[in-house]
Amino acid sequence: MFSFEHPEFFQWLWAVPVVLVLWLLYLRWRRRALSLLVATSAQERVLPGWSTGRFWLKNSLLLTALVLLIVAAANPRRGVRQESVQQRSADVLLVLDVSQSMLAQDAQPSRLERAKIFARRLVRALAGERVGLVFFAGTVYAAMPLTTDYGAADMLLSAASTTLISTQGSDIGKALLTAAERFDPDPSAGRAVVLLSDGEDHEGKVAQAAERLKDLGVIVFCASVGTEEGAPIPLPTGDYKRNEQGQVVRTRANEALLRQVASTTRGAFYRMAQGDAAVEAIRREVAQLDRRAVQGRSLETFESYYSWFVLPAFVLLALYAGLSWRIRVAILLLASLTTAQAQSARGLLRQGDEHYSEGRYAEAEKAYRDAQQKEPLNPQALYNQGNALYRQGQYADAQQAWEKALNSTTDPNRKADTWHNLGNALAQQGKLQEAIRAYENSLRLRPGDPDTKINLQLARKQLQQQQPSPQPKAQPSDQAGNDARTPNQGDSIASPPQPPPEPNAKGRMTPEEAHRLLETTVAPQDQRNSRKYRELTPERHQLRPKKDW
Known part of the structure; x- marks a missing residue:
């Protein structure tokens, strides 16, 4: 399925019918002006080598080349895929x-x-x-x-x-x-x-x-x-x-x-x-x-086909040899400038991808930011910029980049990935309610995604953990003058880079909740059935070791 990265360039196609109308008006004015100056039978001798057919042929070459350059600037592409980013890791x-x-x-x-x-x-x-x-x-x-x-x-x-x-x-x-x-x-x-x-x-x-x-x-x-x-x-x-x-x-x-x-x-x-x-x-x-190369699911790339339109366009411009050199140079400069902006942004994106895959996240973020400055609404630049910021622990900045990416794309898969990553950034900042909404939005666009389901469940558990527990009524005591201590909240879903303080026993997830969390998210089925297996085969399994600590 084909799509266009920069459909806004198609607004220049309105110039095609306008140019055609202007050329028709020019030919009509030219015929009238020549008929006033020179007899019709003498026009061929006065203007040798000129013909209406040649005029339309050369200008059609020019007009077709400009249309091809506009299409190339819009960058036609086929399909959307998650690029398997190669990272070296142990x-x-x-x-x-x-x-x-x-x-x-x-x-x-x-x-x-x-x-x-x-x-x-x-x-x-x-x-x-x-x-x-x-x-x-x-x-x-x-x-x-x-x-x-x-x-x-x-x-x-x-x-x-x-x-x-x-x-x-x-x-x-x-x-x-x-x-x-x-x-x-x-x-x-x-x-x-x-x-x-x-x-x-x-x-x-x-x-x-x-x-x-x-x-x-x-x-x-x-x-x-x-x-x-x-x-x-x-x-x-x-x-x-x-x-x-x-x-x-x-x-x-x-x-x-x-x-x-x-x-x-x-x-x-x-x-x-x-x-x-x-x-x-x-x-x-x-x-x-x-180290060895492992695959990640961070960067989005497309198979672009702009080169299929750029080359024929310059061939047509080369054939357009009947104009003066000044006009010809002006057209070539216009064509170069039209494609340079789009192509330079893509070059910066490729440069950022290389930095990202090698773990140089600061350099990758700069390349993505430069690409985004050239094309402020490029969703790929904004999405990848958010990834690089997140890797550096700049969760608030990553959140802003992903929020802009959401507003600049309509692709449901891209939106689902962006909502998922936005939920991670919000969770890292302790904004669990907003993180839950982000994960839910991702699942609405792509139901059944296992990673998003797990993160949503973890965020909900952490939110329950942070809910204040009811305080018991004060009992009479000989130490009534001591201030009551407020229990610490539990650890957040994704702690900030600074080392967290050592938590109190109060405020953490209860053992029952933790057991259910591991059992429903990551514990394999054979582990959940291990107790039943031991009960069925007591002669092979010791139910309780002598030292149970």
Whole structure:
């Protein structure tokens, strides 16, 4: 299906009938003027070589060439496709421990909350790489496949809790093997696992798993949380976790185990207490891994056919040789200027695409902005400019670019993509109500899009999370003079680039909501059925390990 990028150039076609009328009037005036000056029989001798047929032939060449140049300036194109942008990236899987030992508070506010904050900062630092998520306790959930959807990763990490996995315990070996299975079989890309855990393991299969990952060429970076002195595990009842003998369980970080895993796989060991220094160190290590080209869905391109009209137009102009050189030069200059504006904008778009595919988002944004200045209503320039701004974390500017793109296009697929990206930018700014409306508008244009459905559900969950909970009535107390503390709101759907403050336990998504969120969006069906399978085959599966923390 053909369309035109710049249909506004067709307004110049009104000049065609006007020129024809002027030529007819000229011929009529010429005949009258000659009849007054020279007899009809002598006109051929006075003006040798001139004929009406030659006049119409030459001027028809000129007029046809101008029409072709106008069509070329409008840029006819066939079809619209999402260009598979080639990006060089490595594959990184974050393996997060959600066992009950992570509730210990020897790292504030708890081991799990500290690990989640560290993981979210790391996801932002790994922009440009493909990132996946694996949660584990006594069993393993492959929560998110390798992707560049960092907003979804941020949401899933913020929703992680110890209640997401019914089988408690700690099986680091199984988690590492599951992570290795999530990588693509093609070994051309660097593959790394970031293990976020206190190192407590109850199955004793970590060494074998580490050797297996070493054989596969997977590097493991270990980030430890907690202390070797340890701490008890608090329970919602106010008591602490107790073993079968009724003694309070004291969970201790096992840094030696994590160091062994990192050493075996040629990785590195860090403590989460190192904060941003550890995040930056992991980012540098990942940046040194082998890269491979992966496909993205960001830039829109078209198959343009303007050259099919430009070449015949200049051939016709070359044949138009009966005019004086001044007029001929003027026509050629006009034709060149007519096409130069449209073609220069397309050249800038191609230049921006090259910068974007190589990760130079600032240079890409400048090229798109220059193209947009030449053609203020070019939807492709505005859309891609928004993508480049978003990649730089300039979410408000990306929002403005995409809003302009919506007003300059009527294509439903382009509008659906633009609404989807606009929802992401709004969510990054914490404007969840507006983000939800944007995702809904995208789904109206393209129902069933899985990415938009997931983002819409995540935004709704985060909006529910941020709703203020009813405050309990004040009870009489000896400390009545103390001010009441307002609970913090939960993490937003997509946090800003600055590291977020450590959240309170209040205001976050409830465990039940988080479990439903993962189960309905990313948990595979076989994981949802695993409990039923264990019940049907009790002789093969231990329902509860002896150490369920």
